[in-house]
Amino acid sequence: MPTSPTTATEESAVLQCPLCERVPKKPKKCKPLHGRLVCPKCRNAFASRRQLAFVIDTVIWELLAMVPLYYLGLIPGLNPTGFSIPSGAVGPVEIFFSYIFPLTFYFKDGFSGQSPGKYACGVQVVDVATHEPTGFGRSFKRNLCLIIPVAPLIVLFLMMKGRRWGDGWAKTKVVWTKHRFNPIFDDRGTRCTKCGYDLTGNTTGRCPECFTPVSVKAYQPVEKS
Ligand SMILES: [Zn+2]
Ligand SMILES: [Zn+2]
Helix, strand or coil, X not given: CCCCCCECCCCCCCCCCCCCCCCCCCHHHCEEECCEXXXXXXXXXXXXXXXXXXXXXXXXXXXXXXXXXXXXXXXXXXXXXXXXXXXHHHHHHXXXXXXXXXXXXXXXXXXXXXXXXHHHHCEEEEECCCCCECCHHHHHHHHHHHHCCCHHHHHHHHCCCCCCCCHHHHCEXXXXXXXXXXXXXXXXXXXXXXXXXXXXXXXXXXXXXXXXXXXXXXXXXXXXX
């Protein structure tokens, strides 16, 4: 059972990374992820996954968005069907594709907390309290902030810290699927770090589901020898 999680504010001379369980070569370079120190390698790897997922989603969405534009003859020089929008509808159609249609991008994380990019990169959006994957409503809420000009660039940077704009409002957080029960991502403190089994009241010292030893090792500074 975790007793004293290492917080970002605690100064520990030698620290074990709670994600990769390695002792970082340069402990001073450890920075917080979701408020707790991890090694630079893990922090960067998680941020890179999220950033790559964002880029993949943007590309996929842009390609999908081309489909209706293509068939409506709205891409200059390409009009396979010979369709032309009635002159009276040109204005509303332009408004729709400029302002309404782009909002569909914000629903991307609604597939059990995963967009296609997040699925490919092994990250997932979950509810802060229950750790259940989010649906389309919460996805829209957390991504709506991207409507602000330059917000996507700021969000890409904030991904380094864990929580980014929109997560507070939507009460969501992004977890590394492989480590989703690790205390860095799951701070309920009562779950097996491997399989997520609720270990409240456990006295055997082992998870009854996956037989992982119930250990606080990953939380504590490694003793100097
Ligand atoms: Zn690490
Ligand atoms: Zn377990």
